[in-house]
Amino acid sequence: MLRYLTAGESHGEALVGIVEGMPAGVPLTAGMINGHLARRWLGFGRGGRAKFEQDQVHIYSGVRFSKTIASPIALRLENAAYMRDKSGWPEVMALEGDGAGIEPVTLPRPGHADLEGARKYGFDDIRPVIDRASARETAMRVACCTIARVLLKQFGIQVGSHVLRIGKVGWQEDGSWHKQRDALLGSGAEAVNGQADQSQVRILDPELSKACVEHIRETKRSGDSLGGVYEVVVTGVPPGLGSYVHWDRRLTGQLAQAILSIQAQKAVEIGDGIVNTSRPGSNVHDEIYLNNSQDYQRRSNHAGGLEGGMTNGMPIVVRGYMKPIPTLIKPLGTVDMASGESQPTRYERSDVTSVPAASTVAEATVAWVIANAFLEKFGADSLDEMQKRFSDIS
Ligand SMILES: Cc1cc2nc3c(=O)[nH]c(=O)nc-3n(C[C@H](O)[C@H](O)[C@H](O)COP(=O)(O)O)c2cc1C
Helix, strand or coil, X not given: CCEEEEECCCCCCEEEEEEECCXXXXXXXXXXXXXXXXXXXXXXXXXXXXXXXXXXCEECCCEECCEECCCCEEEEEECXXXXXCCCCHHHHCCCCCCCCCXXXXXXXXXXXXXXXXXXXXXXXXXXXXXXXXXXXXXXXXXXXXXXXXXXXXXXXXXXXXXXXXXXXXXXXXXXXXXXXXXXXXCCXXXXXXXXXXXXXXXXXXXHHHHHHHXXXXXXXXXXXXXXXXXXXXXXXXXXXXXXXXXXXXXXXXHHHHHHHCCCCEEEEEECXXXXXXXXXXXXXXXXXXXXXXXXXEECCXXXXXXXXXXXXXXXXXXXXXXXXXXXXXXXXXXXXXXXXXEEECCCCCCCCCCHHHHHHHHHHHHHHHHXXXXXXXXXXXXXXXXXXXXXXXX
8 A cells, every 4th residue: 555664864964755655646745744844843842953943845756736646755854953054963974984083972871772773783883873763753754644644635534633641741541631622523633733733732721731831841940851641533534444354454553553653652542442441341332323314323432433443433532652751951870882881871952842743743653554544445546536436435
């Protein structure tokens, strides 16, 4: 179905991506992608890089006159960090030469890929690991996956997200945010983004938003970092995407993988998965009835729109749980890989929390999974053909 590859180092010249498998005739411009790239920089508590990176995608192929032409779509995003005067990155990340005069990084940071990446690939300088394991890579992922999101939009499928909690502050596990969220979902998942993007932490409640900002401020003052929880929602999804017939076709598993593939995401919840474990089944399973048009409906959505690895026509709800950022102002203990001496970590420019940003990346990766499942069921060579299949089948 759909495939994409990304390449690029965080402080190299650019990130590149290739998307393959998009049907012809899907409207696509750089502007459509740039809007979502800008959303990836949202959130109070971001580090210095948010101030100067202006992600503007360049499309090199696969598009003509603002529509896809079925050929692979090649994308490029420059790293402003590399281009900045006196940044030193062109020398540190040089493609040729022997690196003489470049100081190696030898202090692995706990919570990062540093130590195991360097040992695995036999590096005596951790820099290649730092630069590829970095979440800067998610900028190109957002760019590639936004193309999938644009395809879904042609069929009225919308993807949105909002933050539930930063550290300990925010909505608690009782689902008290459902009412506010569901009121917005009536107009489609993008309405959730419309409101969440107004908050400095992408949280729907203004009071909680202020409390989260204060929590981030205090945490920064104490030299620490925070994780949190967010929720991705998808509306307009037809029933029957994914399948129960084989483990790797279960959409539930594919969605979990999509979230956990993002740096620092450590748990995933589908629907009310966690709280459902402590409720009796009669309060969990979503009762079925026929409405006046003889369509199957549900009285609730505790399953998050997924049963048996398939969509059931209710909004998809997936939550992501992010660990605290591992780069701290407060040093952690580590060992110098060159000397073997115990040392404190050195602080580098970093976010205090990136939960709001992660929520937008998760939207993109979820859109990719849903688009792939959608193509499996309704796929064709062109958007016109897909639209015919869609109206025939659904
Ligand atoms: C959007 C986003 C931004 C991030 N920003 C930072 C950051 O500024 N500093 C940092 O130390 N980690 C940051 N991280 C987390 C690290 O990339 C991640 O923890 C690290 O690569 C190790 O991967 P793992 O946590 O999946 O094991 C960010 C993650 C995401 C999703």
